[in-house]
Amino acid sequence: MIKIAVDAMGGDYAPREIVHGAVLAARDLGVAVQLVGPPEIVEKELQRHTITGLDITIVPATEIVSMDEKPSRAIVKKKDSSIVIATKQVSSGQADAMVAAGSTGAAAVAAQIELGRIANVSRSAIACSMPTATDQPVMLIDVGANAECDANQLLQFGQMGSLVYTALYSVQNPRVGILNLGSEETKGTTLVQDTYKLMQVQSDLNFIGFVEGRDFPMGKVEVVVTDGFVGNVALKTAEGIAKMIKLMLKQELLASWRGKIGAAIAKPSFDAVERRTNYNQAGGALLVGVKGVCVIAHGGSTHTAIRNAIRMASDMVSARIVEKIEKTFSLAKTGSAS
Secondary structure (H helix, E strand, O other): OOEEEEEOOOOOOOOHHHHHHHHHHHHHHOOEEEEEEOHHHHHHHHOOOOOOOOOEEEEEOOEOOOOOOOHHHHHHHOOOEHHHHHHHHHHOOOOOEEEEOOOHHHHHHHHHHHOOEOOOOOOOEEEEEEOOOOOOOEEEEOOOOOOOOOHHHHHHHHHHHHHHHHHHHOOOOOEEEEEOOOOOOOOOOHHHHHHHHHHHOOOOOEEEEEEOOOOHHHOOOOEEEOOHHHHHHHHHHHHHHHHHHHHHHHHHHOOOHHHHHHHHHHHHHHHHHHHHHOHHHHOEEEEEOEOOEEEEEOOOOOHHHHHHHHHHHHHHHHOOHHHHHHHHHHHOOOHHHO
16 A cells, blocks of 8 residues: 655645545545544544544644745755655655645755755756646746756756656656747747757657747647746746636626626636646646655645645655656757756
Protein backbone atom coordinates (compact mmCIF):
# COMPACT_ATOMS: atom_id res chain seq x y z
CA MET A 1 0.00 0.00 0.00
CA ILE A 2 1.28 3.45 -0.93
CA LYS A 3 1.95 5.67 2.10
CA ILE A 4 1.47 9.44 1.87
CA ALA A 5 2.68 11.83 4.56
CA VAL A 6 0.46 14.93 4.79
CA ASP A 7 1.30 18.18 6.56
CA ALA A 8 -1.93 18.55 8.54
CA MET A 9 -1.12 22.10 9.63
CA GLY A 10 -0.38 23.78 6.29
CA GLY A 11 -2.85 25.94 4.39
CA ASP A 12 -5.52 28.55 5.08
CA TYR A 13 -8.06 25.99 6.27
CA ALA A 14 -5.81 23.66 8.24
CA PRO A 15 -6.26 21.37 9.97
CA ARG A 16 -9.98 20.83 9.23
CA GLU A 17 -9.88 20.75 5.44
CA ILE A 18 -6.56 18.90 5.37
CA VAL A 19 -7.81 16.12 7.63
CA HIS A 20 -11.11 15.94 5.75
CA GLY A 21 -9.29 15.57 2.42
CA ALA A 22 -6.96 12.94 3.87
CA VAL A 23 -9.91 10.88 5.07
CA LEU A 24 -11.50 11.08 1.62
CA ALA A 25 -8.25 9.98 -0.02
CA ALA A 26 -7.79 7.03 2.33
CA ARG A 27 -11.36 5.95 1.66
CA ASP A 28 -11.51 6.59 -2.10
CA LEU A 29 -7.97 5.74 -3.18
CA GLY A 30 -6.99 2.97 -0.79
CA VAL A 31 -3.79 4.69 0.29
CA ALA A 32 -2.28 4.89 3.75
CA VAL A 33 -2.21 8.45 5.09
CA GLN A 34 0.10 9.81 7.76
CA LEU A 35 -1.22 13.07 9.22
CA VAL A 36 1.66 15.14 10.59
CA GLY A 37 0.99 17.68 13.32
CA PRO A 38 0.22 18.13 17.02
CA PRO A 39 -1.52 14.85 17.96
CA GLU A 40 -4.23 16.42 20.11
CA ILE A 41 -5.24 18.85 17.33
CA VAL A 42 -5.20 16.25 14.56
CA GLU A 43 -7.04 13.70 16.68
CA LYS A 44 -9.78 16.22 17.43
CA GLU A 45 -10.35 16.74 13.71
CA LEU A 46 -10.30 13.02 12.99
CA GLN A 47 -13.12 12.52 15.47
CA ARG A 48 -15.39 14.38 13.05
CA HIS A 49 -15.09 11.51 10.59
CA THR A 50 -15.75 7.81 10.43
CA ILE A 51 -12.34 6.25 9.84
CA THR A 52 -13.01 2.63 10.75
CA GLY A 53 -11.01 0.39 8.42
CA LEU A 54 -8.96 3.25 7.01
CA ASP A 55 -5.16 3.29 7.26
CA ILE A 56 -4.72 6.70 8.89
CA THR A 57 -2.05 7.40 11.47
CA ILE A 58 -0.83 10.50 13.28
CA VAL A 59 2.84 11.45 13.19
CA PRO A 60 3.69 13.94 15.98
CA ALA A 61 5.10 17.39 15.22
CA THR A 62 5.16 20.23 17.73
CA GLU A 63 5.86 23.26 15.50
CA ILE A 64 4.16 24.97 12.57
CA VAL A 65 5.66 27.10 9.78
CA SER A 66 3.34 30.03 9.04
CA MET A 67 2.85 31.76 5.70
CA ASP A 68 4.56 34.98 6.81
CA GLU A 69 7.83 33.33 7.88
CA LYS A 70 10.92 33.34 5.69
CA PRO A 71 11.06 29.73 4.42
CA SER A 72 14.82 29.16 4.62
CA ARG A 73 15.06 30.51 8.14
CA ALA A 74 11.89 28.77 9.40
CA ILE A 75 12.85 25.33 8.06
CA VAL A 76 16.29 25.48 9.65
CA LYS A 77 14.98 26.85 12.95
CA LYS A 78 11.85 24.71 13.33
CA LYS A 79 13.21 21.18 13.08
CA ASP A 80 10.03 19.72 14.58
CA SER A 81 7.60 21.56 12.33
CA SER A 82 4.90 19.57 10.54
CA ILE A 83 6.36 20.32 7.09
CA VAL A 84 9.86 19.18 8.09
CA ILE A 85 8.63 16.00 9.77
CA ALA A 86 6.40 15.16 6.79
CA THR A 87 9.42 15.50 4.50
CA LYS A 88 11.55 13.37 6.80
CA GLN A 89 8.94 10.62 6.60
CA VAL A 90 9.80 10.37 2.90
CA SER A 91 13.57 10.71 3.26
CA SER A 92 13.61 7.98 5.92
CA GLY A 93 11.52 5.62 3.80
CA GLN A 94 8.57 5.63 6.19
CA ALA A 95 6.38 7.29 3.54
CA ASP A 96 6.43 7.08 -0.26
CA ALA A 97 5.42 10.70 -0.89
CA MET A 98 4.38 13.89 0.86
CA VAL A 99 1.65 16.49 0.39
CA ALA A 100 1.76 20.00 1.83
CA ALA A 101 -0.44 23.08 1.44
CA GLY A 102 0.48 26.49 2.79
CA SER A 103 3.90 28.00 2.15
CA THR A 104 5.24 26.87 -1.21
CA GLY A 105 8.67 28.18 -0.27
CA ALA A 106 8.73 26.22 2.98
CA ALA A 107 7.77 22.99 1.24
CA ALA A 108 10.40 23.53 -1.45
CA VAL A 109 13.16 24.35 1.04
CA ALA A 110 12.26 21.37 3.25
CA ALA A 111 12.37 19.05 0.24
CA GLN A 112 15.71 20.45 -0.92
CA ILE A 113 17.26 19.96 2.52
CA GLU A 114 15.72 16.63 3.55
CA LEU A 115 15.36 14.87 0.19
CA GLY A 116 18.14 16.48 -1.85
CA ARG A 117 18.28 16.89 -5.62
CA ILE A 118 18.57 14.05 -8.10
CA ALA A 119 22.11 13.59 -9.41
CA ASN A 120 22.89 15.83 -12.42
CA VAL A 121 19.74 17.93 -11.90
CA SER A 122 20.85 21.54 -11.63
CA ARG A 123 17.64 22.96 -10.14
CA SER A 124 14.38 21.52 -8.92
CA ALA A 125 11.25 23.12 -10.36
CA ILE A 126 7.53 23.33 -9.69
CA ALA A 127 5.31 21.80 -12.37
CA CYS A 128 1.69 22.95 -12.30
CA SER A 129 -1.18 21.80 -14.53
CA MET A 130 -3.77 24.25 -15.84
CA PRO A 131 -7.04 23.69 -17.73
CA THR A 132 -7.27 24.52 -21.42
CA ALA A 133 -10.03 24.94 -23.97
CA THR A 134 -9.51 21.27 -24.88
CA ASP A 135 -9.88 18.18 -22.70
CA GLN A 136 -6.10 18.05 -22.28
CA PRO A 137 -4.48 20.23 -19.58
CA VAL A 138 -1.26 22.16 -20.04
CA MET A 139 1.68 22.01 -17.63
CA LEU A 140 3.77 25.05 -16.75
CA ILE A 141 7.28 24.49 -15.41
CA ASP A 142 8.67 26.37 -13.46
CA VAL A 143 5.97 28.36 -11.61
CA GLY A 144 7.93 29.71 -8.68
CA ALA A 145 10.91 27.72 -7.46
CA ASN A 146 13.56 29.65 -9.45
CA ALA A 147 13.24 33.35 -10.21
CA GLU A 148 16.38 33.28 -12.36
CA CYS A 149 17.63 30.43 -14.55
CA ASP A 150 20.10 29.68 -17.30
CA ALA A 151 19.41 27.88 -20.58
CA ASN A 152 20.66 24.48 -19.38
CA GLN A 153 18.31 24.65 -16.43
CA LEU A 154 15.34 25.50 -18.64
CA LEU A 155 16.26 22.57 -20.86
CA GLN A 156 16.18 20.30 -17.83
CA PHE A 157 12.78 21.70 -16.88
CA GLY A 158 11.53 20.71 -20.32
CA GLN A 159 12.92 17.20 -19.96
CA MET A 160 11.46 16.68 -16.49
CA GLY A 161 8.15 18.29 -17.47
CA SER A 162 7.82 15.95 -20.44
CA LEU A 163 8.37 12.90 -18.22
CA VAL A 164 5.90 14.12 -15.60
CA TYR A 165 3.23 14.96 -18.20
CA THR A 166 3.47 11.49 -19.71
CA ALA A 167 3.21 9.91 -16.25
CA LEU A 168 0.21 12.04 -15.25
CA TYR A 169 -1.82 11.99 -18.43
CA SER A 170 -0.55 8.96 -20.41
CA VAL A 171 0.43 11.18 -23.34
CA GLN A 172 3.50 9.96 -25.18
CA ASN A 173 5.89 12.61 -26.55
CA PRO A 174 3.97 15.66 -25.26
CA ARG A 175 4.63 18.87 -27.15
CA VAL A 176 7.10 21.13 -25.36
CA GLY A 177 7.34 24.86 -25.95
CA ILE A 178 9.20 27.84 -24.47
CA LEU A 179 7.07 30.74 -23.24
CA ASN A 180 8.03 33.86 -25.15
CA LEU A 181 6.65 37.22 -26.28
CA GLY A 182 6.30 35.93 -29.83
CA SER A 183 6.42 32.65 -31.74
CA GLU A 184 9.07 33.81 -34.23
CA GLU A 185 12.54 32.32 -33.78
CA THR A 186 14.16 35.75 -33.75
CA LYS A 187 12.16 37.10 -30.80
CA GLY A 188 12.86 37.01 -27.09
CA THR A 189 15.64 37.46 -24.57
CA THR A 190 19.08 35.92 -24.75
CA LEU A 191 17.89 33.32 -22.23
CA VAL A 192 15.01 32.01 -24.34
CA GLN A 193 17.09 32.21 -27.53
CA ASP A 194 19.84 30.08 -25.95
CA THR A 195 17.27 27.63 -24.57
CA TYR A 196 15.70 27.33 -28.01
CA LYS A 197 19.04 26.28 -29.50
CA LEU A 198 19.52 23.59 -26.83
CA MET A 199 16.01 22.18 -27.13
CA GLN A 200 16.12 22.19 -30.91
CA VAL A 201 18.78 19.47 -30.93
CA GLN A 202 17.44 17.47 -27.96
CA SER A 203 16.25 14.12 -29.30
CA ASP A 204 14.16 13.20 -26.24
CA LEU A 205 11.90 16.25 -26.55
CA ASN A 206 8.97 16.87 -28.88
CA PHE A 207 10.00 20.52 -29.12
CA ILE A 208 7.66 22.83 -31.07
CA GLY A 209 9.43 26.16 -30.50
CA PHE A 210 8.24 29.35 -28.85
CA VAL A 211 4.65 29.74 -27.61
CA GLU A 212 2.86 32.89 -26.53
CA GLY A 213 0.77 33.43 -23.43
CA ARG A 214 -2.41 33.25 -25.50
CA ASP A 215 -1.44 29.90 -27.03
CA PHE A 216 -1.21 27.50 -24.11
CA PRO A 217 -4.73 28.15 -22.70
CA MET A 218 -6.04 27.03 -26.10
CA GLY A 219 -4.30 23.66 -25.85
CA LYS A 220 -1.63 24.25 -28.52
CA VAL A 221 1.08 22.71 -26.34
CA GLU A 222 1.28 20.27 -23.42
CA VAL A 223 4.40 21.48 -21.57
CA VAL A 224 5.36 25.16 -21.31
CA VAL A 225 8.88 25.93 -20.08
CA THR A 226 9.77 29.18 -18.36
CA ASP A 227 11.68 30.54 -15.40
CA GLY A 228 9.89 30.66 -12.06
CA PHE A 229 9.32 34.42 -12.09
CA VAL A 230 7.56 34.52 -15.47
CA GLY A 231 5.81 31.21 -14.79
CA ASN A 232 4.37 32.39 -11.49
CA VAL A 233 3.17 35.64 -13.02
CA ALA A 234 1.53 33.72 -15.88
CA LEU A 235 -0.15 31.31 -13.47
CA LYS A 236 -1.46 34.00 -11.12
CA THR A 237 -2.62 36.15 -14.05
CA ALA A 238 -4.57 33.22 -15.46
CA GLU A 239 -6.15 32.59 -12.06
CA GLY A 240 -7.10 36.26 -11.76
CA ILE A 241 -8.61 36.43 -15.24
CA ALA A 242 -10.66 33.29 -14.57
CA LYS A 243 -12.05 34.81 -11.36
CA MET A 244 -12.75 38.11 -13.13
CA ILE A 245 -14.70 36.44 -15.93
CA LYS A 246 -16.77 34.40 -13.47
CA LEU A 247 -17.56 37.52 -11.45
CA MET A 248 -18.44 39.61 -14.50
CA LEU A 249 -20.65 36.84 -15.87
CA LYS A 250 -22.46 36.55 -12.53
CA GLN A 251 -22.97 40.31 -12.36
CA GLU A 252 -24.42 40.47 -15.86
CA LEU A 253 -26.68 37.45 -15.43
CA LEU A 254 -28.14 38.76 -12.18
CA ALA A 255 -28.66 42.27 -13.55
CA SER A 256 -32.04 41.46 -15.16
CA TRP A 257 -34.84 38.93 -14.91
CA ARG A 258 -34.01 37.65 -18.41
CA GLY A 259 -30.45 37.03 -17.28
CA LYS A 260 -31.62 35.21 -14.18
CA ILE A 261 -33.86 32.91 -16.23
CA GLY A 262 -31.03 32.26 -18.67
CA ALA A 263 -28.67 31.53 -15.78
CA ALA A 264 -31.09 29.00 -14.32
CA ILE A 265 -31.40 27.23 -17.65
CA ALA A 266 -27.64 27.21 -18.25
CA LYS A 267 -26.69 26.27 -14.67
CA PRO A 268 -25.48 22.74 -15.55
CA SER A 269 -23.11 24.21 -18.15
CA PHE A 270 -21.86 26.85 -15.73
CA ASP A 271 -21.25 24.15 -13.11
CA ALA A 272 -19.27 22.12 -15.66
CA VAL A 273 -17.07 25.12 -16.49
CA GLU A 274 -16.52 25.74 -12.78
CA ARG A 275 -15.32 22.17 -12.32
CA ARG A 276 -12.93 22.46 -15.28
CA THR A 277 -11.35 25.69 -14.06
CA ASN A 278 -11.32 25.12 -10.29
CA TYR A 279 -7.78 24.54 -8.98
CA ASN A 280 -9.21 22.21 -6.34
CA GLN A 281 -9.74 19.65 -9.08
CA ALA A 282 -6.04 19.60 -10.02
CA GLY A 283 -4.98 19.07 -6.41
CA GLY A 284 -1.53 20.54 -6.43
CA ALA A 285 1.77 21.13 -8.18
CA LEU A 286 4.67 18.70 -8.26
CA LEU A 287 8.16 19.66 -7.09
CA VAL A 288 10.33 17.83 -9.61
CA GLY A 289 14.04 17.17 -9.47
CA VAL A 290 14.20 16.11 -5.81
CA LYS A 291 14.74 12.54 -4.60
CA GLY A 292 11.17 11.96 -3.56
CA VAL A 293 7.59 12.74 -4.56
CA CYS A 294 6.53 16.12 -3.17
CA VAL A 295 3.14 17.63 -4.05
CA ILE A 296 2.52 21.25 -3.06
CA ALA A 297 -1.15 22.17 -2.78
CA HIS A 298 -2.63 25.67 -3.03
CA GLY A 299 -2.74 27.60 0.24
CA GLY A 300 -6.51 27.93 -0.10
CA SER A 301 -7.06 24.22 -0.69
CA THR A 302 -10.34 22.65 0.37
CA HIS A 303 -10.77 18.99 1.24
CA THR A 304 -11.37 18.27 -2.45
CA ALA A 305 -7.98 19.74 -3.38
CA ILE A 306 -6.20 17.79 -0.64
CA ARG A 307 -7.86 14.56 -1.72
CA ASN A 308 -6.76 15.21 -5.30
CA ALA A 309 -3.24 16.24 -4.23
CA ILE A 310 -2.91 12.89 -2.46
CA ARG A 311 -4.18 11.21 -5.62
CA MET A 312 -1.48 12.98 -7.64
CA ALA A 313 1.18 11.92 -5.14
CA SER A 314 -0.02 8.32 -5.31
CA ASP A 315 -0.04 8.39 -9.12
CA MET A 316 3.52 9.73 -9.22
CA VAL A 317 4.70 6.98 -6.87
CA SER A 318 2.99 4.34 -9.01
CA ALA A 319 4.54 5.83 -12.16
CA ARG A 320 7.98 5.74 -10.50
CA ILE A 321 8.57 9.29 -11.70
CA VAL A 322 11.63 9.87 -9.51
CA GLU A 323 13.32 6.76 -10.89
CA LYS A 324 12.49 7.82 -14.46
CA ILE A 325 14.02 11.26 -13.95
CA GLU A 326 17.07 9.69 -12.30
CA LYS A 327 17.50 7.34 -15.27
CA THR A 328 17.12 10.12 -17.82
CA PHE A 329 19.73 12.32 -16.17
CA SER A 330 22.12 9.50 -15.45
CA LEU A 331 22.19 8.78 -19.18
CA ALA A 332 22.25 12.40 -20.29
CA LYS A 333 25.26 13.35 -22.37
CA THR A 334 24.36 16.98 -23.02
CA GLY A 335 25.34 20.10 -21.14
CA SER A 336 21.90 19.95 -19.46
CA ALA A 337 23.06 17.25 -17.10
CA SER A 338 26.47 18.59 -16.31
